[in-house]
Amino acid sequence: MxxxxxxxxxxxxxxxxxxxxxxxxxxxxxxxxxxxxxxxxxxxxxxxxxxxxxxxxxxxxxxxxxxxxxxxxxxxxxxxxxxxxxxxxxxxYGIVFQSPVLYDWRKVKQNVALPLELVGVSKIERERKAIELLELVGLEKFADQYPWQLSGGMQQRAAIARALAMExxxxxxxxxxxxxxxxxxxxxxxxxxxxxxxxxxxxxxxxxxxxxxxxxxxxxxxxxxxxxxxxxxxxxxxxxxxxxxxxxxxxxxxxxxxxxxxxxxx
Incomplete structure (x- = not known):
């Protein structure tokens, strides 16, 4: 049909x-x-x-x-x-805006983990979760880079990962x-x-x-x-x-x- x-x-x-x-x-x-x-x-x-x-x-x-x-x-x-x-x-809910709004002085994994940090999740656990989310959006190889080192599309993927941090x-x-x-x-x-x-x-x-x-x-x-x-x-x-x-x-x-x-x- x-x-x-x-x-x-x-x-x-x-x-x-x-x-x-x-x-x-x-x-x-x-x-x-x-x-x-x-x-x-x-x-x-x-x-x-x-x-x-x-x-x-x-x-x-x-x-x-x-x-x-x-x-x-x-x-x-x-x-x-x-x-x-x-x-x-x-x-x-999580929110993703037009602009990624990432902090340039924080590594990508630290940007993704920020919501977890704000609610007191341990450093080990929030880093584990950040890497898991970066794998989900295909950015695990860039975890230790800074936002300014990424393309616009990669920055937006990092923003999506961050929005998913609190599940x-x-x-x-x-x-x-x-x-x-x-x-x-x-x-x-x-x-x-x-x-x-x-x-x-x-x-x-x-x-x-x-x-x-x-x-x-x-x-x-x-x-x-x-x-x-x-x-x-x-x-x-x-x-x-x-x-x-x-x-x-x-x-x-x-x-x-x-x-x-x-x-x-x-």
Whole structure:
């Protein structure tokens, strides 16, 4: 049977993240600015989903709300059965930002081990864990290097390893590969899926790249231009493991067209 972009509606059996009627307003000198309007969604445990949309649509704001870095104006957010604040305090998630934010004066293994150091894990145990995580992202040979000695892609892999140090149930990723060239980005897409296949946690990935969202995700949440609304939820029925050959398949191009058509106001 040939693969097409259409599929049955996804049923979330075990919601890991739930947002209901989430709205976000920012006060300004000329009045409140509505950034997100009435966003409701469920993300299943162990799912890989992308938040996709044009610049300014509220993707990063939505991710920051899930992480309890900011609080919504209205609506509710539950993460791993807890409020977003409770989940943050329980260290239910790790975060990877656009920039790796590594400390240049610390070796790569020391950067990865930093979260463990902050909670009082012994030096021997945190070094063991750091090496294990660096092996997971293919950087074990660079454990004693400094961040400035690594390429941009390698630095971002080290940041991913650090985000996994506390064994989070959820990994929140804010356009982590956007500053990289296309060749490096596609390779890191594959490596991220390999990591995810090993740890089987829930990943929420912010991107403005339609092909990237399709290649990585089980589902893509499409946000409309400002103010951000949930414009569509697109199933990605491509089989796993994903391969680079899939990027040239008719099903892949059909999904690109379907997502483009789902944008409101573009």
């Amino acid at each position: 040939s693969l097409t972009a259409s599929t049955v509606k996804h049923q979330v059996q075990t919601p890991e993240i739930q947002l209901k009627d989430v709205e976000m307003r920012y006060p300004t000198d000329t009045g409140d600015v509505l950034a997100l309007h009435q966003v409701s969604l469920d993300i299943g445990k162990g799912e890989f989903v992308s938040l996709l949309g044009p610049s300014g649509c509220g993707k990063t704001t939505l991710l920051r709300l899930m992480a309890d870095l900011i609080q919504p104006t209205s609506g509710s957010i539950h993460v791993a059965g807890k409020t977003a604040k409770e989940a943050r305090l329980a260290q239910k 989070p149930e959820i990994l929140l990723m804010d356009e982590p590969f956007s500053a990289l060239d296309e060749f490096t980005r596609e390779r890191l897409n594959e490596e991220l899926l390999s990591v995810w296949n090993n740890i089987q946690n829930t990943i929420v990935f912010v991107t403005h790249s339609i092909p990237e969202s399709i290649f990585l995700s089980d589902r893509v949440f499409v946000l409309s231009p400002h103010p951000g609304r949930l414009s569509a939820v697109v199933e990605i029925p491509l089989p796993r493991p994903r391969t680079q050959e899939m990027r040239n398949s008719p099903a892949f191009f059909e999904l690109i067209a379907r997502i483009r058509d789902s944008f409101e106001g573009v």
